[in-house]
Amino acid sequence: MLQALLIVIMQFVIVPLTTLRTIFVVKGEIRTASILGGLEALIYVISLGIIFSDLSNYLNMIAYAVGYAGGVVLGGYVERKLAIGYRTYNVSLLEKDLELCEMLRAEGFGVTLFEGEGRDGNKRFRLDIVVKRNREKELMKILDEKAPRAFIVAYEPTSFKGGYLVKSMKKAVKLRTFPITKQKP
Incomplete structure (x- = not known):
């Protein structure tokens, strides 16, 4: 259960980072985008490592999907608040x-x-x-x-x-x- 919660939290962080990274690439802020991309990759590897360590644990897989969906909502909210450009x-x-x-x-x-x-x-x-x-x-x-x-x-x-x-x-x-x-x- 603790792993599932950790996965949800990581998705709440990674998906808004992906949103911001994409925005910075489009805006030509490549240095900022690359830093966010590195952090994003690190979180991605850790969360998938937890999931792949036990493929019979469906709760972790569901946590990943739920966290991802929530992260999309959070990423959209962050993007509107920053209003870059x-x-x-x-x-x-x-x-x-x-x-x-x-x-x-x-x-x-x-x-x-x-x-x-x-x-x-x-x-x-x-x-x-x-x-x-x-x-x-x-x-x-x-x-x-x-x-x-x-x-x-x-x-x-x-x-x-x-x-x-x-x-x-x-x-x-x-x-x-x-x-x-x-x-x-």
Whole structure:
């Protein structure tokens, strides 16, 4: 019974490590991914060693499966909490909204405005907004309030280059942390 509990605990650790390792590989953080991969392999060998030492012990096998399933849930939770990386939101509007663009920029989001044509030849406006994943809820709250009828599509860019995105995001976060109040003349 103690072995089964140990196996469950090891799976609760190994599967979130696998999730994180995969994320770090995708994000290009190879050194971090390799460290996690080594730790993952060590835990994997130990847990399978326990199972293979007595193949008649079905409780250990069930513990492995239960621990693995629970580890997947835990790994998903950890990934959402860490929110590593960026997302790009395409926000389609029926009307040009420069006020919304400026508000989003002031909050530190990277925003580009495009004008296009809809199916019936009507003008449409699209905002491309780049956001750190840990600020997605904040962005969606603003969009829900200021553009409730917008059509929104999100995707995760694998890389980007150039622009002032990172610099402007850092600047906006500093301004929000330490607000500057204007003096009346």
